Structures are given as C-alpha cells and as structure tokens.
Amino acid sequence: MEFGPHLVLALLEGSITAAVLALTAAGLAIVFGILRVVNVAHGEFFMLGAVIAWFVTTTLADVFGASPAVGFACAAIIAPLTTGLIAMLTDKLVLSRINYDPERTIVATIGLLYVLQQLTLMSFGPDARPVEAPFNTRIALPWPELGPNGWALSWPWGFGTTTYKLFVIVAAASVLVSLWLLLKHTRIGLIMRATEQDRDMATAFGVRVNRVYSRVFGLGAALAALGAVLVVPIQQAHYLMGGDPLLLSFIVVIIGGLGSVSGTVLAAVIIGLTDGIVSVFFSATLAKIIATVAVALVLVFRPQGLLGHRAP
Amino acid sequence: MTRPVLETRHLSKSFGGVDAVKDVNLAVHEHEVRALIGPNGAGKSTLVSLVCGRLSPTAGTVHFDGQDVSSLPAHARIRLGIAYTFQITSVFSELSVFENVALSVRRAIASSNAGMRQRKRAIRERAMMALDRVGLADARDRPAGDLAYGHQRLLEIAMGLAQAPRLFIMDEPTQGLALDEIERFKTLIGELSSSSTILLIEHNMDVVMDTAHRIAVLDAGELIGDGNPQDIQQDARVQAAYLGTDTGPASA
Amino acid sequence: MGPDTRALAVHLAVIALLIGCWFVLPQYHTGNLARILVLATFASAYNLVFGYTGLLSLGHALFFAAGMYGLGIVMQHGGVSALPAWVFGVACAATVGLVTGALALRTSGVAFMIVTLMFAQAGYLCVLYFGDWTRGDEGFVIARTARNLIGIDLADERVRYFAGVCLFGSSLLGIGQLVRSGFGKTLIAIRENEERARMLGYDVQRCKLIAVVISAALAGAAGAAYALLFGYVGASFAAVQYSILPLLWTLLGGAGTTLGPLLGTLVMFYLVDYASDITDAYLLVVGVALILATLFLPQGIVGTLRRRVLRWLP
Numbered sequence: 047m048e049f050g051p052h053l054v055l056a057l058l059e060g061s062i063t064a065a066v067l068a069l070t071a072a073g074l075a076i077v078f079g080i081l082r083v084v085n086v087a088h089g090e091f092f093m094l095g096a097v098i099a100w101f102v103t104t105t106l107a108d109v110f111g112a113s114p115a116v117g118f119a120c121a122a123i124i125a126p127l128t129t130g131l132i133a134m135l136t137d138k139l140v141l142s143r144i145n146y147d148p149e150r151t152i153v154a155t156i157g158l159l160y161v162l163q164q165l166t167l168m169s170f171g172p173d174a175r176p177v178e179a180p181f182n183t184r185i186a187l188p189w190p191e192l193g194p195n196g197w198a199l200s201w202p203w204g205f206g207t208t209t210y211k212l213f214v215i216v217a218a219a220s221v222l223v224s225l226w227l228l229l230k231h232t233r234i235g236l237i238m239r240a241t242e243q244d245r246d247m248a249t250a251f252g253v254r255v256n257r258v259y260s261r262v263f264g265l266g267a268a269l270a271a272l273g274a275v276l277v278v279p280i281q282q283a284h285y286l287m288g289g290d291p292l293l294l295s296f297i298v299v300i301i302g303g304l305g306s307v308s309g310t311v312l313a314a315v316i317i318g319l320t321d322g323i324v325s326v327f328f329s330a331t332l333a334k335i336i337a338t339v340a341v342a343l344v345l346v347f348r349p350q351g352l353l354g355h356r357a358p
Numbered sequence: 359m360t361r362p363v364l365e366t367r368h369l370s371k372s373f374g375g376v377d378a379v380k381d382v383n384l385a386v387h388e389h390e391v392r393a394l395i396g397p398n399g400a401g402k403s404t405l406v407s408l409v410c411g412r413l414s415p416t417a418g419t420v421h422f423d424g425q426d427v428s429s430l431p432a433h434a435r436i437r438l439g440i441a442y443t444f445q446i447t448s449v450f451s452e453l454s455v456f457e458n459v460a461l462s463v464r465r466a467i468a469s470s471n472a473g474m475r476q477r478k479r480a481i482r483e484r485a486m487m488a489l490d491r492v493g494l495a496d497a498r499d500r501p502a503g504d505l506a507y508g509h510q511r512l513l514e515i516a517m518g519l520a521q522a523p524r525l526f527i528m529d530e531p532t533q534g535l536a537l538d539e540i541e542r543f544k545t546l547i548g549e550l551s552s553s554s555t556i557l558l559i560e561h562n563m564d565v566v567m568d569t570a571h572r573i574a575v576l577d578a579g580e581l582i583g584d585g586n587p588q589d590i591q592q593d594a595r596v597q598a599a600y601l602g603t604d605t606g607p608a609s610a
Numbered sequence: 611m612g613p614d615t616r617a618l619a620v621h622l623a624v625i626a627l628l629i630g631c632w633f634v635l636p637q638y639h640t641g642n643l644a645r646i647l648v649l650a651t652f653a654s655a656y657n658l659v660f661g662y663t664g665l666l667s668l669g670h671a672l673f674f675a676a677g678m679y680g681l682g683i684v685m686q687h688g689g690v691s692a693l694p695a696w697v698f699g700v701a702c703a704a705t706v707g708l709v710t711g712a713l714a715l716r717t718s719g720v721a722f723m724i725v726t727l728m729f730a731q732a733g734y735l736c737v738l739y740f741g742d743w744t745r746g747d748e749g750f751v752i753a754r755t756a757r758n759l760i761g762i763d764l765a766d767e768r769v770r771y772f773a774g775v776c777l778f779g780s781s782l783l784g785i786g787q788l789v790r791s792g793f794g795k796t797l798i799a800i801r802e803n804e805e806r807a808r809m810l811g812y813d814v815q816r817c818k819l820i821a822v823v824i825s826a827a828l829a830g831a832a833g834a835a836y837a838l839l840f841g842y843v844g845a846s847f848a849a850v851q852y853s854i855l856p857l858l859w860t861l862l863g864g865a866g867t868t869l870g871p872l873l874g875t876l877v878m879f880y881l882v883d884y885a886s887d888i889t890d891a892y893l894l895v896v897g898v899a900l901i902l903a904t905l906f907l908p909q910g911i912v913g914t915l916r917r918r919v920l921r922w923l924p
Contacts, residue, residue: 084720143905148720149666153861154904156854160897167891293731296724335735342728345721346713410809436811444809450802453795461799464792465811517810 051189051205053323058207060322061315062280065218066273068314070291071298072225073269075310078299080242080262083141083151088270089292090162091129095271096283097166098125100175115180118279125275126268133267137260146259159288166285179210179279214276221272222311229307238262270295293334294321297341303350361424363388363525363555364409369418371404371579378404380579381418386525391547391556393566396576397599402559403445405576406527409557410442411435423524437465439524443514443531445559451503455494455513458502459485462517488520491546508535515546526550527557532565544568567591575599614790617868617924621786624869625779632771640771646872646879647774648836649859651781653871655828656856661865662789663821664801665715668723668853669730670829672710675737675848676703677830682843683743685756692759696834703830704823706733711822715815727853734848749844757838770839777835778872781828786868786924788824797821801866829856851893858896862903864910868924873911 074088102124103117112120136158144150186206188199229235241248241258249255270291281287294317302313317337324333362385371379379401386392394402407413409420411432419428427435436442450458463484472480489495492512497505502513511534518526532540540562547569550556560566566573566587573590575583577599583590590596628647632640652674659665680702684690690698714725737744744750757764764773788794796817799807808814837843846852855878856871863874878899886892903910909917916923 084724140901140905149723150904150908152666152668152720152723153857154901156857157897157900157902157904160893161901162897164891164894164897168889168894172890296728300724329739331735331739335732335739338728338732338735342713342725342732345725345728346716349717349721412805412809431813433808433811433813436809442809444806448803448806448809450799450806452802453798457795461795461807462810464795521810 048202051187051202054187054189055205056323057319058211058322060319062211062214062277062318063321064315064318065215066277067291067294067298067318068222068311069218069273069276070270071295071302071310071314072222072307073266073273074295075299075302075307076225076229076238076269077263077266079306080238081141081146081259083146083148084155085263085266086152086155086292087136087158087162088155088266088295089288089290090159090166091133091267091288092270092274092291093166093283093285093288094129094132094162094267095125095274096177096278096281096287097170097285098128098271099275099278100170100177100283103177104175114178118177118180118275121177122272122275126271129271130264130268134260134264137263141263142256142260163285163288170283170285172285174282174284176282177278179208181209181213182279183209185209185212210279214280217276218273221269225269226307293338297337300341300344361388362386362421363390363423364557365421366405366409367419367421369405369408369420370416371401371408371413372416377579379408379415379576382576382579382581384574384581384584386555386557388555389551391551391558391569391571393570393573394557394559394576395561395563395566395573400576401579402576403529404579406442406529406557406559410440410527436521437469439521440527441518441521441523441525442527443518443529445529445533447507447510447514447534449502449505449510449513449517451501453502454499455489455502455505456485456498458513459488459516459520462520463488466521484520484522488516491519492516493542508539511535512539515543519550523554525555525557527559529559530561531558532560532562540565613922616922617786617790618783620924621782621868624782624872625775628775628779629772632768632775637767641767642879642883644767644771644774644839645836646875647778648832648839649855649879650872650875651778651835652829652832653856653859653863653875654778654781654785654868655825655832657860657865657867657871658785658788658797658828659821659825660857660860661867661870662794662801663797663818664804665818665822666723666857667714667726667822668850668857669710669714669726669728669733670825670856671848671850671852672726672730672733673703673707673826673829674833674836674852674856675733676706676826677833677835678837678843678847679737679744680830681834682750682752682837685752686750686843687743692757692764692838696831696838699834699837700827700831703833704827707823707826707830708819711819711826715818715822727850730848730853731850734845734850737845737848744843744845747845749842749846752837752841752843754841757841764838765841773835773839777832781831782868782872789868793817793820798866854900855896858900858903860910862899862907862910864912864914864916867910867912867916870910870912877911 070092074085077083077085099121102121103114106112106117106120140154140158141151144154184206185208186201189202189205190197191200229238237253237258241253241255245255298313298317299310301317302309364386366382366384369379369382370377382405396402404413408415411430419426421427422435422438422440427438460481463481467477467480486495489498492515494509494512494516497509502510505513511531515531532543535543544565547556558570570587572585573587574581575590575596582599583593583596631643656670659667677699681695681699684698685695710729714722714729717725738746754765762769764770796807796812800814800817804814833847859874859878860871861874862877863872864870881895881899882892885895907914912923
C-alpha cells in the first residue's frame with residue numbers, strides 16, 4: 047500500500063483509539079474534577095468492563111443461544127452498570143473512609159488496582175478471550191489516483207474498515223454528547239457542578255455531597271467500562287489490559303487540563319490520532335517514552351494543561 | 359528620624375484584575391512599633407506577604423535596610439533579618455516545642471562560623487531564652503501539636519524572637535490569646551522595640567493603642583492613614599472607612 | 611540516656627540481632643533475609659523522601675534501576691570490576707535523582723506523584739527500548755566470576771548475607787544520624803509545614819532536592835548491590851511495581867521511623883512468599899495490604915507502636 051492510503055488507515059485506527067480513549071478519560075476527568083482525587087484503579091474498571099462483557103456474551107450464547115448482537119447489546123448495559131456498582135462499593139468501603147484525601151486515595155486506589163486485577167486473574171484466568179462483534183461487515187474504501195486517463199478511483203488491497211469500527215466511533219461520540227448534556231443541562235449536572243465548585247456551599251444547600259461523590263465515582267468507572275465494551279470485539283479481554291488505558295487516560299486528562307471534560311475530549315482526539323499514526327510508522331515503545339516524558343514536562347511547566355486555562 | 363528599615367514604594371498587587379493592594383508607600387523606621395490596621399479584606403495580609411516575598415507584586419518595590427529586595431525569594435529575605443508569624447497558627451506539630459524554636463535559631467546562626475559544640479550550645483541557649491520570654495520553657499519537650507491554641511501562638515512568637523530579627527512582622531498575634539497572655543504580649547512588645555522593629559497587624563485596638571508608636575490604616579488596598587495613634591483616632595477618613603464597616607472587636 | 615544515644619543503641623542492637631540471625635536461622639530464611647536487607651535499604655531510601663520530607667514519590671524504581679543497570683551495563687559491556695561498577699551505579703542513580711528531582715520538585719502534591727510516576731515509566735520503557743544494552747524484558751545475568759570484591763566471592767551465601775547486613779546496617783546508622791541532625795530536622799519541618807519552614811529562612815526547594823538526591827543514591831546503591839549479590843539485572847525492577855513496593859513497605863512498617871522500612875519489607879516479603887505458594891495471584895496480598903494500611907494503619911506498625919507505647923522509638 048502506498049503512503050496516502052496507509053495514512054488514512056492510520057487515521058481511521060487512530061479515531062477508534064480516540065473514541066474509546068475519550069470515553070475512558072472522560073470518566074477519569076469527571077472523578078478528578080468533582081472528587082479532586084486521582085483514581086489509579088481506573089484502568090482496572092476498564093478491564094472489568096471488557097471481562098464482564100466477555101462473561102455476558104458467552105453466557106448468553108452458551109445458555110440461551112443468543113446471537114452476538116443480542117449478547118453485545120446486553121453486555122453494553124450490564125458491564126458498565128456492574129462496574130459502576132463495584133466502583134460505588136469501593137467508594138463506600140475505602141474512599142469515603144479516608145475522606146477523599148488526595149494522597150491517601152492514590153495509595154488506596156493503587157491497592158484497589160492490584161485487588162481487581164488479581165481477583166480477575168483468579169476467576170477469569172490468564173488467557174486473552176475474544177468477544178464476537180455484533181456485526182462486522184467489511185467496507186472496502188476507494189482511493190483517488192491520477193492515472194493516464196486523469197483521476198480515477200482505485201480499490202487498494204487491504205484498504206478498508208468494518209461497519210463495527212465505524213459504529214464504535216459513532217457510539218462513543220453519542221455517549222459523550224449525552225454526558226455533556228447531562229452535565230450542562232440537567233439538575234443532576236447542576237448538583238455535580240455545584241459540588242465541584244464549593245463542597246461546603248453545596249452541603250449548605252442540602253446537597254448530599256457523599257452521595258454525589260459516590261455516584262460520580264460510579265459514573266466515571268461506568269464510562270471506562272463502556273469504552274472497554276466497545277473495544278473488546280476489536281481487542282481481546284485480558285486481566286492485564288488496564289495498564290495502557292490508564293496511562294493514556296492520564297496523559298489525556300493532564301494535557302486536556304485536569305478535570306475539564308471538553309478539554310479531555312479534545313486531548314483524546316489529538317492523542318488518539320497521534321497514537322494511531324505514530325504506532326503505524328514508529329516503534330510503539332519510543333512513542334510511549336516520548337509521551338510519558340512529555341506529560342511529565344507538561345505537569346512541570348504548564349500545570350493547567352496544554353488546552354486548559356489557568357484556574358482562578 | 360532614623361532611616362527606614364522597611365520601605366515600600368508604589369507597591370501594588372492585583373488578583374485577576376482586582377486590586378488587593380494599591381500603590382502603597384510605607385516606611386517603617388528602626389525601633390518603631392508600627393501597627394497595620396484596617397477592616398477585614400483591606401489587604402493587610404497581602405501587603406505583608408508582599409513584604410516577605412510570599413507573593414510577588416504586580417508593581418512597585420520593597421526595600422529592606424536600604425536594599426531593594428523585590429527580586430529576592432522569601433527565604434532570602436528572611437535571612438536578611440525579617441521574622442514573620444502567620445495569621446493561622448503554623449507550628450511543626452510533630453516536633454517538640456524546643457525543636458520548633460531550635461529550627462529557627464539554627465537557621466538564624468547558620469552563617470556564623472562557630473564550632474560544632476559552640477553552635478549546639480548557642481542553639482540551646484537562644485532557644486530556651488526565647489521560650490522563657492513567652493513563658494513556655496516548661497513545655498519544651500512536649501510535641502508542639504499538643505499545646506493549647508493560645509500556647510501555639512506564643513510558640514510562634516518565640517520562634518520569631520529566636521531569630522533575633524531586625525524586622526518582626528506579626529499577623530494578628532493576639533488572636534485567641536487569653537487576657538493575661540495579651541498583657542504579657544504587650545510587655546513583650548515594649549521590651550522588643552529596644553532591639554527590633556515591629557510591624558504588627560492587629561484587630562485588638564487595645565493592643566494597638568497600648569503598643570504602637572505609629573499606625574498605618576489600609577482600606578480596600580489603599581493606605582488611607584499613617585500617623586501617631588492620637589491623630590489616627592481622630593482622622594475622619596479612617597473613622598468612616600474603618601469604624602463604619604467593621605463592627606468587630608476593632609470598634610471596641 | 612539522651613534520645614540520640616538511645617536511638618544509636620537501638621540501631622546497634624538491631625544490627626547485632628541481624629548478625630545473630632545468621633547463626634540461628636535455617637538457610638532458607640537467611641537467604642530470604644539477605645534479599646530483604648537489600649530491599650529494606652531501598653525502602654529506607656524511599657522513607658527519607660516520603661517519611662521524613664513528606665514527598666510522596668511514585669517513581670523510586672527509576673533510582674533502584676539506575677543503580678542496577680548502571681552497574682550491570684559497565685560490568686557486562688565494559689568489563690569493569692565490581693567495586694568501581696557499584697560506585698558507578700550509585701553515581702548514575704544520584705545523577706538521575708538530581709535531574710528528575712529538579713524537575714519534579716517544581717510541582718507538589720498529586721502532580722508530584724504523577725510526574726515521578728511518568729519519569730519512572732519513561733525509564734522502564736527506555737530499558738525495553740535499548741535492548742542491545744539491557745537485553746530488554748529478559749534482562750541479563752552477571753557471571754559468577756565477575757561477582758567478586760577484592761577476591762571475595764559475592765555469590766557465596768554467607769558473604770551475601772553479611773554484605774546485606776553491611777549495606778542495611780550502614781544505611782540505618784547513616785539515616786539515623788541524618789534525621790537527628792539539623793538538616794534532618796529541617797526535612798521534618800518541611801514535611802510538617804513547608805511554608806513555615808520557608809518563612810524561617812530555609813531554602814525549602816534546595817533541602818528537598820538534597821533529600822531526593824541522597825535518597826536516589828541510596829536506592830541506587832541498593833539496586834546495584836542487588837545485581838551484584840544475586841547476579842541478575844532485569845526490567846521488572848524498573849517497572850511501576852518497584853515504585854509501589856517501597857511505598858508499601860514504608861507505609862506498612864511506619865513512615866518517618868528508622869526501623870519501619872525493615873519491618874515493612876520483612877512482613878510483606880513473607881506474606882508474598884506465603885501467598886505465592888498458594889496462588890498465581892499473589893499480588894492480591896500487595897493490594898489488600900495497601901488498602902488496609904491506608905485505612906487502618908496510617909502511621910504503620912512502628913509509628914503506631916511509637917505513638918501508643920514506646921515513645922522513645924527512633
């Protein structure tokens with residue numbers, strides 16, 4: 047394949063990464079924005095989403111003979127919901143007891159990371175397991191080429207995508223739009239923003255802050271799980287799959303300006319596309335080295351994020 | 359009159375376009391006890407933070423002992439001979455009362471070239487002397503965090519004393535002190551003024567009237583009065599700004 | 611006895627106890643203990659920054675690995691002998707500490723944690739990337755013949771044990787001395803109230819940087835010693851887990867106590883050892899311990915003991 051189609055393909059792969067990343071990172075961002083804590087176990091919630099999706103689809107297929115589409119639809123509901131509930135439980139058992147102290151929360155969520163990961167290893171096992179996509183028609187893409195008879199469309203071999211990949215992008219985008227509407231235009235969003243602005247004032251106005259915290263923590267985890275459900279037909283479910291999304295979400299949230307959802311989405315698109323392109327053309331390890339150092343330097347020299355503006 | 363120990367020239371600080379301190383020219387002279395008063399939110403704490411280097415000014419300069427210190431970081435200004443006590447009690451709660459003061463002495467004599475043994479003795483002597491002056495010598499081995507609130511404030515003053523500063527800036531030192539402790543504090547200020555210069559942010563007008571040689575009045579970031587206590591008390595502008603807006607202990 | 615003398619006496623007693631252990635414990639446990647002592651030195655280095663200065667670093671694997679790879683690479687590719695290679699490893703770690711510390715210390719709190727985590731992650735990825743030198747994921751073995759110090763075979767069980775005692779013992783005495791000195795008190799003051807320390811005239815940034823560099827050098831000394839004594843240099847020692855472990859050891863044993871890191875390392879080592887006999891998912895123990903320590907033992911074992919009963923513990 048020539049350079050042009052190759053680049054478009056890389057961009058397309060990048061958009062899928064970006065879409066899933068935007069969902070996952072948005073979850074991390076709202077938790078940071080409202081609870082003011084960094085959840086290091088966020089990647090494990092992502093992993094749980096994938097594993098539960100595998101569990102739901104295989105159970106439905108084996109026991110009820112459900113089609114992949116039905117299984118996937120159920121997984122898309124059950125996995126985020128279960129993950130969200132698990133997150134709310136950990137919030138109740140751990141985070142609320144240390145009063146969301148930023149540093150202690152990081153240590154505790156590192157512990158949570160190991161607990162979730164190792165429990166999955168014990169139950170789900172060390173193998174990677176696939177989930178069948180609900181639909182997966184190949185779409186070959188045309189490429190305009192200047193031939194001897196002027197411009198003509200050619201169909202380069204291997205140049206194409208699938209309906210499912212396109213669905214991932216659309217689905218992630220619609221969830222993000224709904225999230226934005228929820229935050230900006232509903233009473234729940236108002237309560238969340240009030241809590242973010244001033245915890246004491248919100249309490250004075252009768253907001254049950256601990257309940258808001260617990261739900262936001264659950265919502266954050268559910269978003270990560272949903273991202274995982276979308277991606278698991280493309281990648282496979284594995285108990286160690288939480289590492290990369292965690293790292294990338296960190297990068298995105300930091301670049302996007304800690305806690306801002308719109309900044310996060312924009313950053314996810316940038317990072318996702320770059321990641322797509324870079325990993326096609328360069329060594330993935332080198333790209334990660336550059337990315338991690340860049341994130342550290344952003345935090346050192348521009349703590350408000352590249353896209354954020356300085357907090358008042 | 360002696361030359362000013364501390365001088366601010368056209369000192370201003372704004373936060374996001376709001377002026378917290380506006381064009382303040384203030385001169386504090388050697389051995390003077392200068393009170394800085396004003397209603398809540400007048401910019402008093404901001405002003406002394408600019409003097410100490412905890413904040414950097416939007417415009418203007420700070421001069422200490424005739425030297426422009428505007429570009430020096432906070433710790434370097436302290437080393438020139440400024441002591442500062444916080445409005446909110448700030449002690450090292452896990453360390454002993456003695457060690458709190460010793461930390462202050464150790465830094466203050468860091469540049470002397472005395473031997474190890476000599477230095478150790480000097481630290482002990484100076485620290486105990488400072489604790490003695492505020493009446494905390496008996497509590498020397500207790501963790502500072504275990505002291506009652508008023509005693510923590512006294513410990514803070516002892517930490518400042520132990521530095522043997524040329525200029526001693528105190529941000530509301532009598533807040534939370536008992537009546538007898540306040541009396542003791544007043545005596546202490548009187549004694550101190552023979553060796554040091556004092557800039558005192560204070561809400562308790564009793565303390566101000568009994569100790570201050572001169573009073574500077576800040577309102578909405580601006581210096582609206584600067585003179586001896588009697589003049590300030592009768593100044594119409596000060597009365598309007600100060601007594602009119604603040605009904606707290608200051609109006610007593 | 612003054613508190614300083616008492617602390618020294620306690621430390622010497624611990625070292626004597628460790629020496630005594632060689633003569634009573636079966637070989638399986640002395641073998642473990644040799645490893646524990648080297649790792650406890652690493653934890654002590656971490657404790658200086660976390661427990662005494664109040665800086666929560668999530669990137670100390672970088673310093674451990676810098677010492678380990680610094681030593682390993684010059685021995686493997688340069689044929690350098692053990693002692694200068696060890697010194698080189700320590701110097702590498704100190705340099706890495708100086709550079710990353712100077713950058714990371716411009717931030718504080720959560721940002722500091724993330725920056726140190728990212729630097730360490732970049733270090734780990736570098737180990738993977740420069741596979742020609744590091745043999746990537748696999749790591750490399752240092753030949754037994756090279757592992758001798760002026761004619762003493764460092765792979766020998768007994769030498770290894772006493773080398774561990776020496777390393778940990780000197781770090782214990784050194785840190786014990788340091789934290790009782792004026793500089794040590796300054797670090798504690800910074801931990802307790804950074805702004806107050808600054809307003810007493812202390813150059814807080816400089817003090818913190820010095821603490822980080824000392825800590826990095828000591829962590830590197832432990833990393834280099836580990837490679838030398840156990841003959842293996844591997845990428846897993848640069849991975850995020852080895853940044854989390856010293857935090858856990860210190861937290862569990864007692865941050866800001868001289869003996870906490872040893873106790874925490876000892877307890878966790880045996881817990882993990884025991885758990886790995888039962889299940890592959892032995893890291894579960896690490897996770898549960900982290901959560902429980904955060905919830906119920908914020909002062910750690912030694913810290914709680916000191917607060918409740920033995921006030922004189924160093």
